[in-house]
Amino acid sequence: MPDTPSAVRRRLLAWYDAHGRTLPWRAAPGAARTDPYRVWLSEVMLQQTTVPHATPYFQAFTARWPTVVDLADAQDSDLMAAWAGLGYYARARNLLACARAVARDHDGVFPDTEAGLLALPGVGAYTAAAVAAIAFGRAANVVDGNVERVMARLHAVQTPLPAARPELKRLAAAYVTDDRPGDWPQALMDLGATVCRPKSPLCPSCPIRIDCAAYAEGDPGRYPLKSSKAQRPHRQGIAWVIRNASGQVALVRRPDKGLLGGMVGLPTSDWSETAPTDNPPLSGPWTEAGAIEHVFTHFSLTLAVRTAEGEGDYIWMAPKEALKALPTVFSKALTRGLGA
DNA sequence: TAATCGTGGGG
């Protein structure tokens, strides 16, 4: 059974002071207030994304767009290209919408309350609480996957995810106070990332293991319990690599909604679980260039790649530039089509 | 509420 919340807080914050991570978006100990723009940008980039994957993007974005107003002035196509490879592209569209809302409706200054932040595009319950706590020192209940896992173990919650979410959030709320409101969620998240890991938790290094009901049971790694997930279907399609006389590649801008929305892509057939209708955009002749495999969150894909020379009403881009602007699935297909 | 929405690393 956990000790009092205040005792748990004391031990975990002491651990955080000694073992907390140094991260590019995190203010150095004793430094002046964290820049809300950097906190918000990092939080959006880190949604469902690992620190090593997001870090170079954070560095590139802050170098190119040092303030939220700079970002608001960016071209849509530049922003989307800079996000290429990071995934969940709705985040990039919402990032730009949010920057423009802050610039236009808030004089370039982020709202400093949880409710104000929550009203911004792409800012949900987690991100609003995180920015309110970390950038503005608000006593917000910041609950991400790490916090859910720590709470599920600390209290040996028997309800499986995702049904356990409300209960886990209630449990987390008991630890939120006006003392060090920004450090507390970061301490919880650092613990979850480095000690209370999804697999093979490092309980001997945990500052609150004496409070942990799952540790007392002997197998904390089995928490949080999870309900079984649906299996992933497999789809197939065709991607067409068209090059003009200058060696440029034909790209299309994908519609804002749906998969890879707003990104440039190769022209493709429909992607379905049955063989695609071969309806190429040019008469050809087409050369078979093999196929690539790619796995999305809710389906896997085999994409046959065919190449031809031609002209037409496309976005024409040099291959080197295209490879940087395309989402990964199309970078793979283009690389194959180029014979690299 | 449940489905949709990427990618890369690790066990």
Place this chain on the structure above:
DNA sequence: TCCCCAAGATT
């Protein structure tokens, strides 16, 4: 090789 999963938001 395959499956898990990571600082979630939106509809």
